[in-house]
Amino acid sequence: MMKTIVIDGLGLIGGSIALAIREQWPNYRIIGVDIDERSLRYAKEKGIIDDGCAQLPDIASAADIILLAAPVAVILAHMDQLANIQLKPGVIITDVGSTKKQIMDKAESFNHRGICFIGGHPMAGSHKSTVTAARANLFQSAYYFLIPGIAGHTQHQQAIETLQALLAGLHVKWLILSATDHDQITAQISHLPHILAAGLVNMSQDTFSQSPLSLKLAAGGFKSITRIASSDPEMWTDILLSNRELLIDRIDRFTERLLQIKEALRVHDQDSIRRYFHHAKITRDHIQALPNDPAANFFDLFVNIPDQIGAVALVTRILQEAEINLVNIHILEIREEIDGILQLSFANQRDLSQAKKELQRRGLSVVRGD
Numbered sequence: 175m176m177k178t179i180v181i182d183g184l185g186l187i188g189g190s191i192a193l194a195i196r197e198q199w200p201n202y203r204i205i206g207v208d209i210d211e212r213s214l215r216y217a218k219e220k221g222i223i224d225d226g227c228a229q230l231p232d233i234a235s236a237a238d239i240i241l242l243a244a245p246v247a248v249i250l251a252h253m254d255q256l257a258n259i260q261l262k263p264g265v266i267i268t269d270v271g272s273t274k275k276q277i278m279d280k281a282e283s284f285n286h287r288g289i290c291f292i293g294g295h296p297m298a299g300s301h302k303s304t305v306t307a308a309r310a311n312l313f314q315s316a317y318y319f320l321i322p323g324i325a326g327h328t329q330h331q332q333a334i335e336t337l338q339a340l341l342a343g344l345h346v347k348w349l350i351l352s353a354t355d356h357d358q359i360t361a362q363i364s365h366l367p368h369i370l371a372a373g374l375v376n377m378s379q380d381t382f383s384q385s386p387l388s389l390k391l392a393a394g395g396f397k398s399i400t401r402i403a404s405s406d407p408e409m410w411t412d413i414l415l416s417n418r419e420l421l422i423d424r425i426d427r428f429t430e431r432l433l434q435i436k437e438a439l440r441v442h443d444q445d446s447i448r449r450y451f452h453h454a455k456i457t458r459d460h461i462q463a464l465p466n467d468p469a470a471n472f473f474d475l476f477v478n479i480p481d482q483i484g485a486v487a488l489v490t491r492i493l494q495e496a497e498i499n500l501v502n503i504h505i506l507e508i509r510e511e512i513d514g515i516l517q518l519s520f521a522n523q524r525d526l527s528q529a530k531k532e533l534q535r536r537g538l539s540v541v542r543g544d
């Protein structure tokens with residue numbers, strides 16, 4: 175059956191989801207809503223959407239599924255708008271906001287009216303924004319959190335299954351959890367890191383205000399830890415304000431840890447300093463690949479590639495000749511002008527080990543990947 179999908183906020187995330195729905199369900203009608211007319215025009219020209227609209231209330235009543243994909247404060251404001259509109263019977267509303275508690279609290283009024291609101295959050299993205307950066311495979315192999323409006327309720331269970339079918343083309347790993355758990359987890363592994371990355375860039379800029387060249391000397395370390403400081407400031411202001419209390423706590427805890435390492439330095443405590451880095455290394459190394467663990471994110475191999483035409487093609491050709499399946503390939507934006515690092519993701523440890531052997535046999539240097 176043909177369905178009308180309304181995507182409110184047609185940026186990086188809304189656009190990427192539209193592309194994946196398009197691939198999987200070519201007959202569905204996709205309407206994009208955005209205040210930015212250029213984004214709508216671009217998306218229509220590229221065939222990402224069938225039609226565009228500037229205001230959600232003008233199109234909401236035609237939707238079978240409404241996906242709210244604007245910044246968090248706009249999602250909250252547009253939920254208020256939707257509350258006053260007669261929607262199609264059986265409509266499902268969902269969102270992609272990076273915080274969930276505030277949104278799910280507001281969603282209660284829909285659920286009381288018998289309208290299913292399922293919270294959502296694809297746990298992948300980029301520091302780039304707008305629909306021009308959208309890609310159908312942006313979320314491949316990433317986690318996608320779903321928060322049922324009323325856990326265990328039959329209608330909500332069915333709505334979850336409908337959404338999972340709609341978004342099957344994203345090729346994500348679904349994880350159902352509560353809004354509170356979601357916000358606690360993302361405060362630590364997404365929101366705090368963005369605060370720290372931006373702080374580090376700002377501090378470095380201030381430190382070198384009299385010698386701007388110094389900032390340009392930054393190598394891979396600074397660039398990899400601060401890539402996300404290029405993210406959209408409006409989006410992150412909304413996220414922080416929407417997860418205020420948990421973030422204040424995370425900042426306090428982080429400050430304590432900074433003071434501990436400062437004290438170790440002050441008293442020349444070599445053991446503590448070594449333990450600090452050792453503990454982090456063991457933990458970080460295991461995030462990359464946990465052999466035989468189905469919950470492992472990726473089996474990643476990091477390969478040095480010279481800054482030469484055809485270098486990436488050589489890597490893919492070697493893998494193709496050895497008949498090794500590649501799940502994803504990503505050029506890391508570090509060490510520009512010297513050489514690049516390719517991140518190759520495999521479905522399992524066996525493919526990763528075989529790929530590592532083949533690439534090394536052909537003279538390529540593997541930076542990391544066990």
Ligand SMILES: NC(=O)c1ccc[n+]([C@@H]2O[C@H](COP(=O)([O-])OP(=O)(O)OC[C@H]3O[C@@H](n4cnc5c(N)ncnc54)[C@H](O)[C@@H]3O)[C@@H](O)[C@H]2O)c1
Nearest residue numbers: 183184185186187208209244245246271272299300303304
């Ligand atoms: N960027 C990421 O990595 C990422 C990952 C997962 C979830 N999210 C969440 O997804 C949402 C969108 O993020 P994004 O990265 O796609 O941002 P984006 O800036 O690329 O897109 C947001 C879009 O919303 C539009 N918009 C803003 N105000 C609007 C309004 N009043 N009405 C209609 N449209 C409006 C903007 O014009 C823009 O096209 C945010 O809630 C964010 O927290 C982001």
Ligand SMILES: O=C(O)C(=O)C[C@]1(C(=O)O)C=C[C@@H](O)C=C1
Nearest residue numbers: 272296297298299300301364402
């Ligand atoms: O890769 C990035 O640039 C991201 O910041 C993506 C990222 C994150 O990992 O923190 C950012 C916000 C989202 O809510 C989910 C994912």
